[in-house]
Amino acid sequence: MAEIDAADAPVVFAWAGEGRDQSSSYRLVDGALYGQVNSVSKRAACRSALDYPTSPVVGRAQASLSEIAAAKGHSMVVPPKGFHDPARWSNLDEFPPNACQEDIFEWEGRFTDCVKVMAVVDGALWRAVPDPLVVVYRNTSGWQTSVAHDVTFSQDLQRFHFSADRWAEAQAFCREMALGSGRPANAGRFTHDQTWVPTRETDAAEVRELAIRLASHISRMTNDHAVMKRVTHEKIKPKITWSDLPTDLFGVYGALRSVLDVPSDQFGEQQAGEAVECFDKVLAVSDRNGLGWLALQPEAYKAHIGKWNSRPIEFAFQRDHLRTGTLRP
Structure with missing residues (x-):
């Protein structure tokens, strides 16, 4: 594990909670962002991405153990109960005699890869992380x-x-x-070195997650109301049928589903803008038709619509001279 001089790994972003003993700090190490690891935490408290020094390997181990338990039963993993909690794992001084050597080499390689993106800076442990x-x-x-x-x-x-x-x-x-x-x-309190510019976009990703939640909610709630029964003139009928739903709901639900057909890695500003329009229309349909059950946490979606509409937008113009001497963007 490399030990790097603090002058060669400047702190470019930090956050501290007000009135709470919580903080996060990030350094730039050879152009890559490293986050500080809380290596002194007790094992039972090591749950977050930065608190457990080798959590990338631990997370993959948890997933592998879950797959083994699902396919072959809990008796095939150690310990058979609570294997999802690293704090309950035994510290093995040596591998069991029936251990597969290929598995040992594979996991030793994964551990080595994990340690390669760690560094000691100013007496603390840091690890390569995504943009915060x-x-x-x-x-x-x-x-x-x-x-x-x-x-x-x-x-x-x-x-x-x-x-x-x-x-x-x-x-x-x-x-x-x-x-x-x-x-x-x-x-909270923040410090930010403006020489470091994050590369991650958050607005479209946030809108996509909200769109998934809303589409699922509309589908589930309409199905639930169709299953519920009501008594009308001594006849038992569904509480709601397709003919009871406002026609404009079909259009907005179809538009929401269509925008979600776009793969996540291609879901950008245009798709997010269309999804936000769907949010607004669903809220309007719900209010206009007295379908309070149709809207999912309307105050939250109104706040997200406002956040989206007030987001900073960067414009880039290319000015070319036309034959007429006028300018076009």
């Missing part, structure tokens, strides 16, 4: 900021992702959401 994202979310303490490495949602869809260089925008958004809900705002 600033996340604005709410909990029992109010509105918060944090740092993550993927666009993810829990049950609460009021969770908003920003690229790291938009940290000031994320802070302002956090305070705005807190003000609107009458709750405290803990916007």
